[in-house]
Amino acid sequence: MNILLWHVHGSWTTSFVQGKHRYLIPVNDARDQWGRGRACTFDWPESVEELPLEAIRDADVAIVQRPEEIDLVPPGLPVIYVEHNTPKGDVPDTRHPMADRDDLVIAHVTYFNQLFWDTGETPTAVIEHGIVEPAVRWTGELERLAVVTNEPVRRGRVTGTDLYERFLPVAPLDVFGMGVRALSTPGITAHEDPPQRVMHEQLARRRAYLHLCRWTSLGLSLIEAMQIGVPVIALATTEAVAAIPDGAGILSTRVDTLVEAAHWLIEEPDQARLMGDRGRRAALARYGLDRFLADWDNLLxxxxxGSR
Structure with missing residues (x-):
């Protein structure tokens, strides 16, 4: 199968393109958001080809991830819209931009997203995340806490950036992602958009992982940390409550509880290892790559x- 797919979310796409198909990625001279082409910081197989959009003529289906892409899809090509994000604005009544359409299906990445978006009569499916298992394993020798997020200063309360300082009396923070250079708080070290492999190696050396997003879809970096075996500490919000089963991490909406948990894991590396092992088993069982690819093949x- 030939699949037209824009390069939007590098981590999700890295898993998606591990399948058995041919993946056609638009590229332009600017390599901007409409034509990034192949990834530079993720490992993608040779079955991913970058081509100018006008040269992609033999696609069987388009995977769309932004409303603006709909008008770029060649006429008559079947469309599946992947919804990565939680709704914004008046959340209980938020209408999805693809609501009440009979010419596509919306594939949500979490059941939380499916529950909260109003998609009207548009058919929906849920295909939970699956990831390429990281090659490294937790060692945790550095008494530091890790965070992975993009644009933490611009996104502010959404990503829980205002909570970072609450953890600094416990241990220094290492923040990985795009746009993290804007952080200027003493005790916080920014690691600007490292290659995925390098980031995994660095996460494995930190004692614990913080997931402080108030309102977000399920971050793939949380799953990656769990599969590495890093013990995780998370706000009990959105899909995190399903991703981290009892005993596989620390969940709470009380920030003081999370700070206390961070202190405990810093002081008790053996307990950190046990928790990380439980989290790793849980993440491998629920978010394995084979299940993810099989679910996508079934939907495709x-x-x-049905569309023919």
Whole structure:
């Protein structure tokens, strides 16, 4: 199958393109958001080809991830819209931009997203995340806390950036992602957009991982940290409550509880290892790559058969 797909979310796409298909990624001279082409900081297989959009003529289906892409899809090509994000604005009544359409299906990445978006009569599916298992394993020798997020200063309360300082009396923070250079708080070290492999190696050396997003879809970096075996500390919000089962991490909406948990894990590396091991088993069982790819194949084949 030939699949047209814009390079929007590098981590998600890295998992998606591990399948058995041919993946056609638009590229332009500027390599901007509409034509990034192949990833530079993720490992993608040779089945991913970058081509100018006008040269992509043999696609069987388009995977769309932003409303603006709809008008770029060649006429008559079946469309699956992947919804990565939680709704914004008046959340209980937020209408999805693809609501009440019969010419596509919306594939949510979490059941939380499916629950909170109002998609009207548009058919929906949920395909939970699956990731390429990181090659490294937790060692935790550095008494530091890790965070992975993009644009933490611009996004502020959404990503829980205002909570970082609450943890500094416990241990220094290392923040990885795009736009993290804007952080200027003493005790916080910014690691600007490292290659995925390098980031995994660095996460494995930190004692624990903080997931402080108030309102977000399920971050793939949380799953990656769990599969590495890093013990995780998270706000009990959105899909995190399903991703981190009892005993596989620390969940709470009380920030003081999370700070106390961080102190405990810093002081008790053996307990940190046990928790990380439980989290790793849970993440491998729920977010394995084989299940993810099989779910996508089932949706693609079923949808294409029904659209012909």
């Amino acid at each position: 084949e079923g949808y294409l058969c």
